[in-house]
Amino acid sequence: MTRVIDVDHLWELVSRRAEATPDKMFAVDEYGGSLTFGGLRGEAERVAAGLAARGVTEGTVVSWQLPTRLSAFVLMVALSRLGAVQNPLVSILRRREVEFVCRQARPSLLIVPRVFRGFDHEAMARDIAAGQPGLDVLVADDGLPTDDPALLPPFSGAAPGGAAGPARWYFYTSGTTADPKGVKHRDATIMAATRTMDSALRLDSADVVSFLIPAAHIAGPVHLMSALRTGHELVIAETFEPAREIERQRARGVTHVGSGVPFIRAYLAYQRAHPEQAPLFPDAKSFLSGGAAKSAALHEEVRRELGGIGILAGYGLTECPMLAWGSLADDDEHLAHSEGRGGEGMEVVIVTADERRAEPGEEGEVRVRGPQLMDGYVDPALETGAFDADGLLRTGDLGRVDKQGHLTITGRLKDVIIRNMENISAQEIENALATDRRVADVAVLGMPDVRTGERVCAVVVPADPGLPPTLAELCERLLASGLSRRKLPEQLEIVAEVPRNALGKVIRAELRKSLVSQSD
Template sequence: MHTSFWAEIAARADATPKAEMMADDRGRRMTYGEYRTAAEKFAAHLAERGVREGTVVTWQLPTWIESVVVVGALARLGAVQNPVMPIYRERELAFVTGQAGSRLLIVPPVWRGFDYPEMAAAVAARTEGLDVMVLSGDLPDGDPALLPPPPAVPQSREQAPVRWYFYTSGTTADPKGARHTDATVLAAGIGMSDRIGCVPGDRVGLVFPFAHIGGCTTWLASSVVHGVAMILTEAFDPVATVELLRRERVTLAGAGTVFHQTYLAAQRRDPGTPLFPDVRCFPGGAAPKPPGLHAEVKKELGGAGIVAGWGLTEAPILTMAGPEDPDEALAAAEGRPNCGVRLRVVGPDGREVPPGGEGELRAKGPQVMLGYLDASLDAEAFDEDGWFRTGDLGRIDEGGNVYITGRLKDVIIRKGETISAKEIEDLLSAHPAVAEVAVVGLPDAATGERACAVVVASDPAAPPTLDALGEFLRGQGLMVQKLPERLEVVGVLPRNPAGKVLKKELKERYA
């Protein structure tokens, strides 16, 4: 029974203290034994600052070794961790820390041209009881001998306390906080790793933000449970990151369509030399796979090709493909349900559809969240029988393979990140040059989807420009990744008799 992150960290450090746990793009390395020691020292420092079991700590950090240590230290104390993506800006961060009841906000110094300490100070000034810590250089430490005993290990999943708040934009203007336990996130990582067949000696490329639920829990779980070493890059670079993975002899080269396309492009520049000679497979997910990508990856890069998974922040890694799956399934499906996961396909009438039919996918499983921080959202998230409504449309074939065919939710998925169309619409509607607006996601080969703002101008003779709208949104504190990348100005928005904007028609018109 896997119910405690710290228990898994300690068990791995006891079993293989000298085995390498991670390496980064600065040439640094850390073993499991060193990791436990570093986590305990930083935990002691945090304890001196008043962090206790149950204290909510928000951290917004790049993919650094120090970030992984922060997770271990907070797990040692039994704090409630609230990882926040580095792309969040003041608007989102203030909402998250306020709703979560955070008492400590950990941020980097100026990173990639953005002043995180300045933003954190602004957020703290409007959030009562919020302290700020800026991590720069070596982590501060304390005396581990002064630490209280580790939190008790829950004897069942049901007894596991909430230890994680993960926020997702979802379909509401404000982010939604999913409440997870160590047991739920460990179940996701272990289910994925078991399906892939992870073993000690595997080396995974952690090329997406560590603060994502797929990094700080899923792959960290794989590392401490299965002994998989992590190769960390603080920001993906098409040249430097590919060279890092090659040099570090990656065996699991993730983590999604845009990354796999980058690897293919690199291989095609030097077709005579295997790019990743030790690769076993290419884990993926978060964005649709273009037709034929799996076959190209398998033929040109080697290994088993793409092994994709599907899940949500609220229910991570519900399905996963394995290297032994047939190519036709690997090419089009998103894997099969992981251990303990049950799926239903439900039609518009709420009834389960016949086998092979399309409908909304609903799930039960050990990785499903306990609910949202805003409990009023739970009634919509779960049906009357307790099944989680994923909002994704799909079908399941006779072999159990899951095919995602669309979404019920009005969101845009850009590079695996969920963007609320309503949030952008709400902000743009306040622009004086905008009379009406609808935001839709359009297919994009590189990012999965791009946001397109379809606008009715207040003055048809002086319509707004894309740059002007982008500057306006940045002024509202919106993160850059949410800015519309396309603008269409129309005389009228198409609507049904009830007045609802026909977004499907807009998508078809501008795709």
């Protein structure tokens, strides 16, 4: 077992890992590309020199929008070597969001692919740069710029971005209904999140972890630092094709299978269609989920059909990325129904509607503080109201903590459906409906109602499109599961697909808008 390297600066972490295990595999991609830890350091130094030749230096803001490629991880490390401020942008962001970010973060350089998934990122970037003096565009499809590392300025030490240094990361929320929020982090805050994940998963150098979500998501640098810290291998992909990815992960001996509910559902569907290949992942210890709620029913299906301990869930937000994780040591009841315990040093508090700290098991808003917490927002005005009088971040999520410290998320404050002046959790109904074999996917939301204020609407993707369930059948199943009659859906919409973002979260605003337009 390779020793854990525990430092708070990304470049120092890269250097120490490359010295300790230079020939150990860092990551492999779907095109046959690979990098060892020594190769990562060497390539990052060459790219850092190339970027320095273009004027990137300590404190320079660089925005980048690359898919989950080896080059994205190399770029993160190269920018750390230079002490730049990096602003990763997930690939789903388009002109409105990217232009807003560039005007607020004021990058000197915007790095994009030429075209990804049919969208012309280069044209968008050049159009934005034309309206923002001082913004240069670099198209990275042909590789990142390189130069002689001997030309690099001396590394300025571990302080920038470390425990006492300035913020070196700007992450922006998706901004589907409003302007994105820019969240500032240091290497040290991201490393605190990394330690939480590493401890929960008990990661070591023998592990192989698949990472299939956007590298530009805050989970990207967390997984990068995790691999560097423990010496384990990453299996990455910029696009997800189930048959190909299953074969690759089997071949690499993946032990923690990523990366979230949409992928897990695809694995289940593939195994059911190919029972002769069971188990799909013979080395799997767990199936990782974060970013979107998982149901107890899905956990049980995974444990029974795919193996390992089932789903190992984590919970966080851009402002505090891995604040709680389930553990390999947890019992099945907690794995099925909770998101685990708060990470080291994290204070997770449940506050009721009357601003009282909740008793164990009592529901309220989840509020947090600790070493993972952001350094603030790029726009300081957003900090007004973001924290309560005790300095705890208001997450906007509803949850409860049991006597053992396990956190269960029960919904979003803004996703609570208020019918006849009573609060109803959309997530509770979604979790109950997810146990129905006739339901392939589901979202629940409140729709305007002149009589009750809001009515509960279930939006269902049927497992058999030719035989969709009826509202009466679903309500009967919900009552049998123990759901209160007052929470039953009054409206059912059958759809081909529930709109979700790259992490599997339901895009409720888009779904609600489409339903309203259909009724007009």
